[in-house]
Amino acid sequence: MSGDAAPPTDTGYDEWVASLGDGGYYLACPDGHGSLPPRRVCPECGSDDLTERDLPETGAVETFTEQHVAAPAFADDVPYVTAVVEFGPVRLTGVVRGVDAADVEIGQRVTVDATDHDGSGRALVVFRPA
Numbered sequence: 682m683s684g685d686a687a688p689p690t691d692t693g694y695d696e697w698v699a700s701l702g703d704g705g706y707y708l709a710c711p712d713g714h715g716s717l718p719p720r721r722v723c724p725e726c727g728s729d730d731l732t733e734r735d736l737p738e739t740g741a742v743e744t745f746t747e748q749h750v751a752a753p754a755f756a757d758d759v760p761y762v763t764a765v766v767e768f769g770p771v772r773l774t775g776v777v778r779g780v781d782a783a784d785v786e787i788g789q790r791v792t793v794d795a796t797d798h799d800g801s802g803r804a805l806v807v808f809r810p811a
């Protein structure tokens with residue numbers, strides 16, 4: 682990266698979510714720890730030498746929660762599932778789509794995407810069965 686380019690750690694969370702539509706990325710320190718924007722230092726070792734790495738194409742569902750009560754923007758989607766998904770060294774939290782809430786399983790392989798759910802321009806992390 683040239684000296685004029687803004688460091689990747691300047692990228693905000695919303696921009697990072699939007700990048701998920703193109704496959705997404707995470708931040709890696711020289712020791713291989715992963716973290717996500719808008720962090721500026723590695724949460725494990727404190728290194729500020731973070732570089733962007735492509736996210737793995739699929740992740741594994743680590744935990745999930747079925748939501749029966751939703752904010753107004755999500756009222757039409759109830760019940761829906763929010764999940765924490767492990768993508769290599771990082772964990773992403775988002776909403777699972779494309780599968781019935783009752784069929785989501787621990788360890789299920791999913792891909793990640795971003796969607797502009799309610800037209801507000803605020804992107805949402807979305808997982809779909811791989």
Ligand SMILES: [Zn+2]
Nearest residue numbers: 710714723726
């Ligand atoms: Zn580190």
